[in-house]
Amino acid sequence: MDTIKELFTLNFPYVLVSVFVILTGIRSVVSIFEWGIDKLGLETKWRRQRREEHELLLTTSKNLISLQKKHAEDMKRSDKHNLEMQSDIKKLTDLFIDKQVNDYRWEIISLADKISSGKTVSKECLRHAVSTYEKYEKIITEHGLVNGEVEISIELIRDNYQKKLKEGF
DSSP: OHHHHHHHTSOHHHHHHHHHHHHHHHHHHHHHHHHHHHHHTOOOHHHHHHHHHHHHHHHHHHHHHHHHHHHHHHHHHHHHHHHHHHHHHHHHHHHHHHHHHHHHHHHHHHHHHHHHTTOOOOHHHHHHHHHHHHHHHHHHHHHTOOOOTHHHHHHHHHHHHHHHHHHTO
């Protein structure tokens, strides 16, 4: 019981100051020890680990910068390829439209030549020619092309179709 009483009679501010002085002393001794190791050129495990972490951080930073540059170059190449592909697709589309227009033109003009040469043409053939002309006109209008010689041919086909309808085929 006396020991417990003595515990309560301790001077706590004195104990706290003593602990603080001891910790400060330990810190000072460690600092002097580190200074001495640095002057001798020795490397402790803790210092080596810090240096390696720093070097790793620098290496990672350099690698990240190089990856960013490579990514930027890859994006430029990708954009260039996209533009080339768009250009190629546009060319192919134009070629397809040109071929389709020429095929429709040829079909209409060919039938008009048959009619003008006096050959007989069926009602279905005439209907098909009128339908083909409507498709032809739609493509011409959508793509801003010019209709030339086909108008005369379709007029001949329509006149022949109306004449055939009046005659009753």
